Amino acid sequence: xxxxxxxxxxxxxxxxxxxxxxxxxxxxxxxxxxxxxxxxxxxxxxxxxxxxxxxxxxxxxxxxxxxxxxxxxxxxxxxxxxxxxxxxxxxxxxxxxxxxxxxxxxxxxxxxxxxxxxxxxxxxxxxxxxxxxxxxxxxxxxxxxxxxxxxxxxxxxxxxxxxxxxxxxxxx
Amino acid sequence: xxxxxxxxxxxxxxxxxxxxxxxxxxxxxxxxxxxxxxxxxxxxxxxxxxxxxxxxxxxxxxxxxxxxxxxxxxxxxxxxxxxxxxxxxxxxxxxxxxxxxxxxxxxxxxxxxxxxxxxxxxxxxxxxxxxxxxxxxxxxxxxxxxxxxxxxxxxxxxxxxxxxxxxxxxxxxxxxxxxxxxxxxxxxxxxxxxxxxxxxxxxxxxxxxxxxxxxxxxxxxxxxxxxxxxxxxxxxxxxxxxxxxxxxxxxxxxxxxxxxxxxxxxxxxxxxxxxxxxxxxxxxxxxxxxxxxxxxxxxxxxxxxxxxxxxxxxxxxxxxxxxxxxxxxxxxxxxxxxxxxxxxxxxxxxxxxxxxxxxxxxxxxxxxxxxxxxxxxxxxxxxxxxxxxxxxxxxxxxxxxxxxxxxxxxxxxxxxxxxxxxxxxxxxxxxxxxxxxxxxxxxxxxxxxxxxxxxxxxxxxxxxxxxxxxxxxxxxxxxxxxxxxxxxxxxxxxxxxxxxxxxxxxxxxxxxxxxxxxxxxxxxxxxxxxxxxxxxxxxxxxxxxxxxxxxxxxxxxxxxxxxxxxxxxxxx
Ligand SMILES: Cc1ncc(C[n+]2csc(CCOP(=O)(O)OP(=O)(O)O)c2C)c(N)n1
Ligand SMILES: [Mg+2]
Numbered sequence: 095x096x097x098x099x100x101x102x103x104x105x106x107x108x109x110x111x112x113x114x115x116x117x118x119x120x121x122x123x124x125x126x127x128x129x130x131x132x133x134x135x136x137x138x139x140x141x142x143x144x145x146x147x148x149x150x151x152x153x154x155x156x157x158x159x160x161x162x163x164x165x166x167x168x169x170x171x172x173x174x175x176x177x178x179x180x181x182x183x184x185x186x187x188x189x190x191x192x193x194x195x196x197x198x199x200x201x202x203x204x205x206x207x208x209x210x211x212x213x214x215x216x217x218x219x220x221x222x223x224x225x226x227x228x229x230x231x232x233x234x235x236x237x238x239x240x241x242x243x244x245x246x247x248x249x250x251x252x253x254x255x256x257x258x259x260x261x262x263x264x265x266x
Numbered sequence: 267x268x269x270x271x272x273x274x275x276x277x278x279x280x281x282x283x284x285x286x287x288x289x290x291x292x293x294x295x296x297x298x299x300x301x302x303x304x305x306x307x308x309x310x311x312x313x314x315x316x317x318x319x320x321x322x323x324x325x326x327x328x329x330x331x332x333x334x335x336x337x338x339x340x341x342x343x344x345x346x347x348x349x350x351x352x353x354x355x356x357x358x359x360x361x362x363x364x365x366x367x368x369x370x371x372x373x374x375x376x377x378x379x380x381x382x383x384x385x386x387x388x389x390x391x392x393x394x395x396x397x398x399x400x401x402x403x404x405x406x407x408x409x410x411x412x413x414x415x416x417x418x419x420x421x422x423x424x425x426x427x428x429x430x431x432x433x434x435x436x437x438x439x440x441x442x443x444x445x446x447x448x449x450x451x452x453x454x455x456x457x458x459x460x461x462x463x464x465x466x467x468x469x470x471x472x473x474x475x476x477x478x479x480x481x482x483x484x485x486x487x488x489x490x491x492x493x494x495x496x497x498x499x500x501x502x503x504x505x506x507x508x509x510x511x512x513x514x515x516x517x518x519x520x521x522x523x524x525x526x527x528x529x530x531x532x533x534x535x536x537x538x539x540x541x542x543x544x545x546x547x548x549x550x551x552x553x554x555x556x557x558x559x560x561x562x563x564x565x566x567x568x569x570x571x572x573x574x575x576x577x578x579x580x581x582x583x584x585x586x587x588x589x590x591x592x593x594x595x596x597x598x599x600x601x602x603x604x605x606x607x608x609x610x611x612x613x614x615x616x617x618x619x620x621x622x623x624x625x626x627x628x629x630x631x632x633x634x635x636x637x638x639x640x641x642x643x644x645x646x647x648x649x650x651x652x653x654x655x656x657x658x659x660x661x662x663x664x665x666x667x668x669x670x671x672x673x674x675x676x677x678x679x680x681x682x683x684x685x686x687x688x689x690x691x692x693x694x695x696x697x698x699x700x701x702x703x704x705x706x707x708x709x710x711x712x713x714x715x716x717x718x719x720x721x722x723x724x725x726x727x728x729x730x731x732x733x734x735x736x737x738x739x740x741x742x743x744x745x746x747x748x749x750x751x752x753x754x755x756x757x758x759x760x761x762x763x764x765x766x767x768x769x770x771x772x773x774x775x776x777x778x779x780x781x782x783x784x785x786x787x788x789x790x791x792x793x794x795x796x797x798x799x800x801x802x803x804x805x806x807x808x809x810x811x812x813x814x815x816x817x818x819x820x821x822x823x824x825x826x827x828x829x830x831x832x833x834x835x836x837x838x
């Protein structure tokens with residue numbers, strides 16, 4: 095996810111956690127709004143919450159395309175958007191999941207085994223020619239892990255994009 | 267009591283107080299058209315769905331109540347997309363019900379299937395696809411609530427035919443419960459306090475008043491604010507009439523074709539108080555050069571408008587009327603303002619007004635100047651008459667040369683600039699305000715786009731008056747080709763007498779009149795004003811070469827305003 099900062103040195107990508115009513119078409123509304131207003135989405139994750147009336151969407155937005163305030167205000171105008179939290183890195187826990195297949199078996203690649211161990215990744219499937227690995231963590235380490243895998247030949251990769259929740263306050 | 271979904275829809279509309287709906291039936295909406303026969307709702311059967319949409323807008327603009335339109339699926343729905351987009355841009359409260367193919371057939375490319383919900387997502391405030399017959403009362407109640415509260419706008423209900431036919435036990439909608447929707451109302455006292463400080467300190471203030479003040483019924487509050495502060499007012503194209511043009515503090519319309527004083531007052535001001543206005547590019551010209559010395563107070567009910575174009579120094583997110591009332595109250599608490607503080611500024615404005623009013627060449631007495639027609643129309647017509655317009659040069663002349671004295675007497679398509687708006691919107695305005703005289707000033711090009719609604723008006727006894735400023739051109743485009751494309755006229759000529767507007771009007775049940783010389787102008791208008799039982803169309807043969815002045819060429823700074831050739835360049 096680079097460059098991670100814009101020209102002014104401030105983070106270029108911001109994570110918005112958006113609670114929406116769980117109604118048909120709500121994802122299309124959010125995506126349509128971004129397209130129509132020329133806002134760029136870097137990644138987007140959506141899933142229901144514990145309360146089935148609501149879903150939570152984690153959106154990583156590119157604030158070079160528009161000021162964050164304007165993006166948030168326009169999102170709020172969608173009737174099905176209930177709540178938007180701007181998750182600042184200091185006040186939030188973030189995670190992302192990465193699934194990757196590299197074109198080598200684990201055996202005979204001590205470097206790969208070391209890399210997996212160092213990042214706390216997990217091998218989820220193996221064949222004589224390939225290894226599928228999963229890693230959960232923050233975006234930075236995932237970027238490093240992905241870069242480290244490059245020399246083994248990445249056949250396929252899927253990252254979910256960032257999700258997040260506010261950190262626990264003493265009151266929580 | 268058990269009812270069908272269609273009956274539930276009609277009952278729900280009745281519960282919302284709907285008195286009139288504009289529409290045209292078809293296969294998917296057939297179930298709804300049956301209970302309309304037994305309903306208290308007057309259904310006005312238009313000739314084209316675009317007419318239904320603009321009529322609903324005209325009705326809403328004239329009355330402040332939501333306009334309602336009913337159309338069928340597929341082509342019926344796509345035909346009303348233009349008015350829905352128009353209503354979205356101009357914040358007009360509409361509820362549109364569109365038929366849809368049976369829920370089970372959605373996604374199969376069924377006959378007359380269009381993804382209406384998808385197509386209208388970007389041009390509605392919200393829309394619904396009805397999936398469960400039991401949801402109808404709730405959806406209708408929510409649709410009206412959303413359309414009419416906060417920043418108003420269009421809401422579309424996409425209504426599958428099988429849902430309309432299903433049976434359900436009738437129940438009224440409960441309380442509207444929209445967890446994601448709570449429009450602001452009352453202003454923040456702290457923001458009002460800061461705004462008042464800026465107002466007290468300002469020496470060159472301008473009230474920049476937009477359509478939001480009309481929507482919030484803020485004319486009286488605005489008058490009180492002007493009374494309390496002595497500040498001058500510009501009324502945007504969407505706000506003409508919210509403050510009387512006869513008041514010397516009214517500078518008129520700002521923007522691309524605004525008058526010199528309104529445009530230049532904003533440019534030179536030290537404080538702009540934007541009330542329900544959105545810094546549209548047609549008002550600001552080149553944004554980076556707009557009102558460079560002004561601090562900005564921005565009052566709007568839509569938080570997303572704040573800072574969208576220009577970052578304000580004080581933001582007041584609230585209903586405009588309530589915010590203006592709060593300003594008046596807070597100003598009063600601080601004691602009277604020093605009366606002389608604005609004297610130099612008002613003196614400067616008065617000088618500009620005297621030197622650079624709207625003007626036009628009177629001509630040689632044989633050609634009819636379009637501005638003259640507007641002046642004569644106004645002179646012969648009561649103050650409370652509603653004026654509707656199409657889009658083009660005639661629209662600008664209407665806004666410039668009509669003297670507006672009352673709110674909701676001016677209805678036009680501002681944000682989308684939809685040719686063809688005039689005739690059907692006039693119909694809607696007359697339906698909403700049958701007690702008022704309704705005139706439309708239309709272009710020959712615009713008239714050809716939606717004239718068929720005169721048939722509807724004849725059938726439904728809705729008499730309006732239409733002045734076609736027939737310059738035989740798509741005049742506004744011709745003007746741009748003249749000024750910016752070396753007079754290379756491309757696809758703008760229409761012909762003065764094809765169609766024969768008089769014959770066409772007569773064939774649609776209206777009275778048709780033709781005016782070819784200046785001295786016939788006033789008598790024809792007076793004759794039209796005496797006809798009360800039929801619509802009247804006057805074909806005014808106006809000067810094709812006339813241009814709209816002043817003009818700020820697109821993308822230029824408002825300082826580069828081009829005046830009428832007869833007015834010398836002002837010393838900068
Ligand atoms: C539906 C639509 N198509 C095209 C335009 C572009 N357009 C703006 S003004 C204009 C000319 C309008 O002609 P007419 O109604 O004769 O008015 P005039 O400018 O001559 O007064 C055109 C084509 C538009 N605004 N709307
Ligand atoms: Mg014309």
